[in-house]
Every structure is written in structure tokens, then in C-alpha cells.
Amino acid sequence: MKERIKFALVAAMLMTLAGLSWLLPIRYVIEGGSAAGITLALLLSAVITCLSVVYIRHEHRNAREGYPLMDERSAALRTQTGNYAFFISAAIVLSLFAFSLSGIDFPGNSEMQAGEVLFAVMIMMVCVYLGVWTLLTFKWRLD
Amino acid sequence: MVGVRRETILAIEKEKYSPSLELAYKIAKALRTTLDELYVFEEE
Numbered sequence A: 001m002k003e004r005i006k007f008a009l010v011a012a013m014l015m016t017l018a019g020l021s022w023l024l025p026i027r028y029v030i031e032g033g034s035a036a037g038i039t040l041a042l043l044l045s046a047v048i049t050c051l052s053v054v055y056i057r058h059e060h061r062n063a064r065e066g067y068p069l070m071d072e073r074s075a076a077l078r079t080q081t082g083n084y085a086f087f088i089s090a091a092i093v094l095s096l097f098a099f100s101l102s103g104i105d106f107p108g109n110s111e112m113q114a115g116e117v118l119f120a121v122m123i124m125m126v127c128v129y130l131g132v133w134t135l136l137t138f139k140w141r142l143d
Numbered sequence B: 001m002v003g004v005r006r007e008t009i010l011a012i013e014k015e016k017y018s019p020s021l022e023l024a025y026k027i028a029k030a031l032r033t034t035l036d037e038l039y040v041f042e043e044e
Helices: A002-021 A023-031 A035-064 A072-101 A114-142 B006-013 B021-030
Strands: none
Touching (some): A002 A023, A023 A035, A072 B006, B006 B021
């Protein structure tokens, strides 16, 4: 019963996340955003929704048959994916820094301030971390 | 029965995951056998 409650909570959170992710492309469409922005937002929402559906279906089967949501292998995978995701995101950020220092101009805004660059890089690092973490967790956990 | 996910049992069977001693003992107990009979340790 406890595992089913845990599954229900996780499923509710994922469905909420998937639902909220569609607000961005809808907003872009209503406000008349660029085609590239709309496509990217739609793609992101579609990926989040698809992964959520597959994950929920898989875990629903496990929960129905009485298997736990987490076990010792899940805990080990969580640590492993966290390490991989951190090193990959750090490597990408360091590469970006290396390119930036070599004198590459930012398209359309060559006078970008250092603070803005740092903020953008940090956001990118977080996005890469979350993306890699999600994909690795998805692959290894459901494997 | 032993409190782990289905994927964990599959991973152990495929030799992709080495279980903890506690889990190995639980599996052996569930299968009514001993650790020696169930697992073979191979040095790399």
C-alpha cells in the first residue's frame, strides 16, 4: 500500500510537470513567437510528456505487482547518474568557457556582459545536468 | 518477496549488477538454498 501511495505521488507530479510543460509552447503560439522557439518548446514538451507516459506505465505495472519504487540498485544508479550528469555538464561548460575566451562573438549581441554570460552558462549547465540525468536514469532504471 | 524491483533481479541474472550481501542472502533464503550454491565468485 505504501509503495502504491509513493507511485501515485510520483505519477501525479510527473503528470503535473508534463501538463505544465505545454504552457510554454501554447504561450509562444498565442504571443506569436518565432517558429524556432515554438518548435523547440513543442519538442521539449513532447519529450517530457512521452518520457512521463512511458515511465508511469512502467511503474504502474511494477506497483500493481507489488514491487517497490526504490531499492538498493536504484540508490546506486541515482548516485551514478548524478556523477555522470555533473561531469558531462561541467565538461560542456568548460568547453564553452574555452571557446568564449578564444574570442568568439555571441550572435547578435557581441557586447554581452560577463554577468549575463555567467548566468546563461549556469542555466545551460543546469539544463544539461537535468537532461543527462533524466536520460541516464530512464535508460538504466528501466533497463 | 525480497523487496527489490523486477529490474534488479533481471540485472543480477544478467550479471549486470552485483547484489549486496543482505540481498544475496535474502534471495538465497527465498529460493531455499545457500549462498555458496547460488553464487559463484569469479576473480577478474
